[in-house]
Amino acid sequence: MEELRQCDQEIFDLVQQEERRQSEKIRLIASENYVSAAVLQATGTVLTNKYSEGYAGKRYYEGQQIIDQVEVLAIKRAKALFGAEHVNVQPYSGSPANLAVYLAFLSPGDTILGMALPHGGHLTHGSPVSISGKYFDAQSYQLEAATGLLDYAEIRAKAHACRPKIIIAGHSAYPRILDFARFREIADEVGALFMVDMAHFAGLVAGGAHPSPVPYADIVTTTTHKSLRGPRGAMILCREKYAQAIDKAVFPGIQGGPHDNTTAAIAVALKEASTDEFKQYAHQVVKNAGALAEALMAKGYRLITNGTENHLMLVDVTNKGISGKKAAKALDAAGIVLNYNAIPFDTRKPFDPSGIRMGAAAVTSRGFKETEMIEIGRLLDMVISDPENEPLLVRVAKEAKELCKAFPAPGLEHIS
Numbered sequence: 082m083e084e085l086r087q088c089d090q091e092i093f094d095l096v097q098q099e100e101r102r103q104s105e106k107i108r109l110i111a112s113e114n115y116v117s118a119a120v121l122q123a124t125g126t127v128l129t130n131k132y133s134e135g136y137a138g139k140r141y142y143e144g145q146q147i148i149d150q151v152e153v154l155a156i157k158r159a160k161a162l163f164g165a166e167h168v169n170v171q172p173y174s175g176s177p178a179n180l181a182v183y184l185a186f187l188s189p190g191d192t193i194l195g196m197a198l199p200h201g202g203h204l205t206h207g208s209p210v211s212i213s214g215k216y217f218d219a220q221s222y223q224l225e226a227a228t229g230l231l232d233y234a235e236i237r238a239k240a241h242a243c244r245p246k247i248i249i250a251g252h253s254a255y256p257r258i259l260d261f262a263r264f265r266e267i268a269d270e271v272g273a274l275f276m277v278d279m280a281h282f283a284g285l286v287a288g289g290a291h292p293s294p295v296p297y298a299d300i301v302t303t304t305t306h307k308s309l310r311g312p313r314g315a316m317i318l319c320r321e322k323y324a325q326a327i328d329k330a331v332f333p334g335i336q337g338g339p340h341d342n343t344t345a346a347i348a349v350a351l352k353e354a355s356t357d358e359f360k361q362y363a364h365q366v367v368k369n370a371g372a373l374a375e376a377l378m379a380k381g382y383r384l385i386t387n388g389t390e391n392h393l394m395l396v397d398v399t400n401k402g403i404s405g406k407k408a409a410k411a412l413d414a415a416g417i418v419l420n421y422n423a424i425p426f427d428t429r430k431p432f433d434p435s436g437i438r439m440g441a442a443a444v445t446s447r448g449f450k451e452t453e454m455i456e457i458g459r460l461l462d463m464v465i466s467d468p469e470n471e472p473l474l475v476r477v478a479k480e481a482k483e484l485c486k487a488f489p490a491p492g493l494e495h496i497s
């Protein structure tokens with residue numbers, strides 16, 4: 082990065098500091114990961130210089146000889162990896178991808194049914210503060226109070242009552258596998274389209290560690306940068322009969338030119354995700370999340386749904402005499418980075434909720450296995466049990482750094 086350093090010392094220094102932070106801290110934010118050096122390099126190419134509104138063979142600018150090949154390759158790899166009939170790789174990220182689906186199939190005021198945000202759904206699944214809740218009649222389903230699990234009978238009853246045009250499955254904080262067949266049945270009963278937002282677990286699907294929604298859903302959206310380990314971007318997978326509607330909704334519906342450097346990096350990530358090594362990675366993510374969940378439960382932590390089947394955990398820290406926010410801040414100071422998160426039926430406010438959310442995707446990318454996850458559980462418990470003990474936080478941060486040092490993060494191997 083010599084040219085960057087010479088041109089802009091301030092940004093150069095900040096990038097270096099962020100490299101160090103990512104290298105030396107235990108990153109448990111469930112939606113984050115480390116991309117490979119190859120994905121990083123593709124992201125930083127001259128493809129960023131090109132405009133290419135339209136689709137391969139039908140662009141509004143000349144000079145697409147190379148870009149068309151890049152996009153076609155990304156689409157081909159995504160179709161093969163997920164078994165999809167049609168893929169659009171242009172959405173800038175997950176929220177625009179979901180918005181494009183709504184633009185393709187809804188008019189303002191139409192009804193959608195998604196998981197409530199405070200129960201683990203996403204902003205774009207109909208939260209009142211999001212365009213998805215402001216422009217549409219957004220109905221939501223919640224989790225079962227006693228178990229924290231999805232209640233398919235309730236989803237069915239809600240769907241029959243509100244007759245949505247789209248039923249959305251998918252989440253940001255639900256630690257269990259979704260029953261796509263049940264959702265499909267419900268959608269068919271009420272004549273709704275069935276959309277799955279698999280952003281969180283796309284990498285697990287790619288690696289065969291989570292059932293695929295593709296055979297069941299009409300449309301599947303996903304970001305590319307979470308468990309899939311690609312650059313920040315998104316894709317929409319759909320049945321061929323919806324291809325034209327989806328493509329028109331992405332461009333010219335809500336976006337202009339695609340970010341071609343990102344498309345290239347998505348193609349690289351999809352190539353990586355097609356390997357046996359990635360399959361092992363995806364299965365290890367699930368094993369690692371399970372190991373941390375067990376370690377925490379053994380120390381008396383209350384995990385929503387009593388465990389996990391995917392990459393993430395949602396932990397109610399109330400019985401530890403601490404709020405989620407206080408726990409997250411103390412942990413960050415101690416070199417363990419996660420986020421505070423509402424738990425289902427939370428009695429506290431979203432900005433200072435009762436829970437913390439954590440995931441195993443990033444630490445698994447750096448090679449952590451069950452042993453290291455159990456060690457993380459020990460460190461995490463020490464901090465949550467004594468969050469104001471500053472010397473302890475410093476000590477734990479040192480231990481976290483030592484643990485990380487033994488497992489250099491992808492793309493950051495040069496940090497010593």
Ligand code: DSN
Nearest residue numbers: 111112175203253254
């Ligand atoms: N912000 C992401 C997450 O953390 O789950 C979802 O888009």
